[in-house]
Amino acid sequence: MYYIDPHIHMVSRVTDDYETLARMGCVAVSEPAFWAGFDRGSVDGFRDYFRQLIEFESKRAGWYRVQHYTWLCINAKEAENVKLSREVIAMIPEFLDRPGVLGIGEIGLNKNTKNEATIFLEHLDLAAKTDEQILIHTPHLEDKYQGTRMILDMLGDDSRIDRSRVLVDHVEEHTIRPVLDEGYWAGMTLYPVSKCTPQRAVDMVEMYGPERLLVNSAGDWGPSKPTAVPDFILAMRLRGHPESLIRRVVYENPLKFFSQSRNFDFTPPETYETVS
Amino acid sequence: MPIPLDAPEVLDREFLEIRARLLQVAASLDRIERAEGAVDDDPRLMKIRQALEILAGGDEQRAEKIQLLFSRPYEANWLATFRPTR
Ligand SMILES: [Zn+2]
Secondary structure, rough: OOEEEEEOOHOOOOOOHHHHHHOOEEEEEEEOOOOOOOOOOHHHHHHHHHHHHHHHHHHHHHHHOEEEEEEOOOOOOOOHOOHHHHHHHHHHHOOOOOOEEEEEEEEEEEOOOOHHHHHHHHHHHHHHHHOEEEEOOOHHHHHHHHHHHHHHHHHHHOOOOOOHHHEEOOOOOOHHHHHHHHOEEEEEEOOOOOOOOOEEEHHHHHHHOOOOOOEEEEOOOOOOOHHHHHHHHHHHHHHHOOOHHHHHHHHHHHHHHHOOOOOOOOOOOHHHHHOO | OOOOHHHHHHHHHHHHHHHHHHHHHHHHHHHHHHHOOOOOHHHHHHHHHHHHHHHOOOOOHHHHHHHHOOOOOOOOOOOOOOOOOO
């Protein structure tokens, strides 16, 4: 089955991972900007990172016929440095018309601090002014519930934000309902240890239905499994769900969400023969 | 949305896994007790005890309840007291 991984940090993965993804049916990935494992020292560090995402990752993905898309921002962890964050936010528009840039992300909260919230609001303002889609990171573990509710409060307070163009990622059992009820897209992240398992993600599909629901691996430089979406596909099959429902969650839904970005130029795999 | 499997099928498939996970929790709690020192007042242990009560309860939405148990509280008026960083 063809699928799309809507949240995966390929910059942290080796080229062999692209080959594995392609073999398992992955035809496209979207890569939000995130924390590199250390705090970057200057706005130029981010400029180079954005160029790497837009120029080189798309090339590397293309070697395996995987279509690569990107989201740009300064992540919540580095948002503690408000001065640097503002420089990055001011620089982002340089890249918003580049091919494959889908919007602003992954913005959000990490420890739910005042500085993080300040920079989150300034990213929202940028997205509203530039009419960009938004991809949101919600905190982990004990901070997730509080942080997700804070994020929903800030989004809800900005009347310029079109909820159908916002994806709130890393939802779990205690945060998925408010995200979907308020009209946003929700992403379930399948991490092998600390986060949602494929089985629990299937439970949430059963409980909430497939509307505005996505599944991703968030594969990054930490312990993570870039092939988590195929694990979800298998878990859905073993649970007895029809192929049409699985395809909707792992392929049609991401296409529908991404298609709202003006730089989303997708070649369906069925037409590959004619474009090669 | 209907679940394709019925309850006996789910139990058949998952019984051994549930059994194994319960054993893992039991052995972890035993290990804490066998080790030197005391953690009786550790709030994390209290949370674990409360979580076990949720598991033993008859309601649905156990996963959501356990998630909330291990979450920092949310205060609805946080935005009112919030001053953005200048
Ligand atoms: Zn991420």
